[in-house]
Amino acid sequence: MKPEETIDFHIKRTWQSIAKMYNEEAGKYGATMAIGFVLLNVDPKEGTPSTSLGPKMGIEATSLSRVLKNMQEQGLIERRPNPKDGRGVLIFLTDFGKEKRADAKRAVVRFNEVVFSELPKQKVKHFFEVTETINELISSKKVYTQAYEPND
Amino acid sequence: MKPEETIDFHIKRTWQSIAKMYNEEAGKYGATMAIGFVLLNVDPKEGTPSTSLGPKMGIEATSLSRVLKNMQEQGLIERRPNPKDGRGVLIFLTDFGKEKRADAKRAVVRFNEVVFSELPKQKVKHFFEVTETINELISSKKVYTQAYEPND
Numbered sequence: 367m368k369p370e371e372t373i374d375f376h377i378k379r380t381w382q383s384i385a386k387m388y389n390e391e392a393g394k395y396g397a398t399m400a401i402g403f404v405l406l407n408v409d410p411k412e413g414t415p416s417t418s419l420g421p422k423m424g425i426e427a428t429s430l431s432r433v434l435k436n437m438q439e440q441g442l443i444e445r446r447p448n449p450k451d452g453r454g455v456l457i458f459l460t461d462f463g464k465e466k467r468a469d470a471k472r473a474v475v476r477f478n479e480v481v482f483s484e485l486p487k488q489k490v491k492h493f494f495e496v497t498e499t500i501n502e503l504i505s506s507k508k509v510y511t512q513a514y515e516p517n518d
Numbered sequence: 519m520k521p522e523e524t525i526d527f528h529i530k531r532t533w534q535s536i537a538k539m540y541n542e543e544a545g546k547y548g549a550t551m552a553i554g555f556v557l558l559n560v561d562p563k564e565g566t567p568s569t570s571l572g573p574k575m576g577i578e579a580t581s582l583s584r585v586l587k588n589m590q591e592q593g594l595i596e597r598r599p600n601p602k603d604g605r606g607v608l609i610f611l612t613d614f615g616k617e618k619r620a621d622a623k624r625a626v627v628r629f630n631e632v633v634f635s636e637l638p639k640q641k642v643k644h645f646f647e648v649t650e651t652i653n654e655l656i657s658s659k660k661v662y663t664q665a666y667e668p669n670d
Contacts, residue, residue: 367626367627367630369558369559371630372626372629372630373630373633373634373642373645374533374536374540374626374629374630376645376646376649377529377532377533377536377649378533378536378537378576379576379649379653380529380649380652380653381526381529381530381533382576383652383653383656383657384526384529384530384652384656385530386656387656387661387662388526391661391662406521407521424530424531424534471519473662474519474524474526475519476661476662477524477526477661478519478523478524478525478526480655480660480661481525481651481652481655482525484651484655485647485648485651488644489644489647489648490525490648492640492641492644492645492648493525493528493644493645493648494528495637495641496637496641496642496644496645497528497529497531497532499633499636499637500532500535500536500633501531501532501535503632503633503636504535504536504538504539505535508632509539509628509629509632510539510543510625510628
């Protein structure tokens with residue numbers, strides 16, 4: 367089995383292409399993909415606890431806090447005490463952050479519209495079923511269980 | 519369009535699940551996914567120029583050099599001058615590295631066998647067609663061209 371024949375190679379390569387594209391597009395706005403993701407993951411009305419952003423975005427706390435610091439310096443976000451959690455912090459978007467959130471959203475929607483418009487619905491459906499199956503197999507810890515025998 | 523409805527969300531999430539799983543599996547052998555990938559990407563007979571590993575693996579030069587240093591300390595690889603490039607370095611696997619390469623290969627093959635055995639061929643075919651289309655759209659720079667109008 368060559369790397370090009372494995373499913374993980376294609377998933378990784380595709381994710382890396384997307385990340386590169388998003389970073390290039392964000393660069394046109396003086397931003398990065400990570401900044402765009404934070405903008406999209408912060409609730410524009412209620413704010414979002416800083417501790418829940420990392421898990422949502424799948425990035426590590428140290429990387430996240432670097433991104434948040436940078437965003438605060440750029441005037442995209444504000445930190446406010448969380449009234450429901452004495453030691454917690456809520457991240458809010460500034461008006462400028464909300465504007466930039468709209469740009470980030472447009473970029474994500476555009477990419478997805480282009481992809482969906484190029485592909486028959488059935489293929490996209492199968493694509494999502496495959497990712498779903500992979501995630502289930504992994505989260506159920508079936509892959510590396512001695513007892514499990516692939517059924518072919 | 520919610521994040522869960524975008525194709526990039528699912529690709530990212532699936533790649534992160536796979537990376538987590540590979541890191542956990544590699545951990546059982548005292549290794550990491552990155553070490554496993556280097557073992558798999560080094561030609562076990564001819565060696566591989568260190569400069570070609572980064573692009574092959576899609577990781578940055580600074581991360582790669584940390585991984586290679588670690589692997590050399592563990593006796594998995596050796597660096598030798600590249601006879602075809604005066605300033606270049608070839609990475610070779612030691613006998614211990616070759617043993618560990620077989621473990622890494624087994625883990626990758628196992629994961630792929632389990633995935634393929636759970637899914638009808640047609641779905642997997644469509645999955646690969648979708649990733650191919652995405653990669654083509656991105657590399658042809660079609661996504662963020664003003665002129666391009668999604669055809670639906």
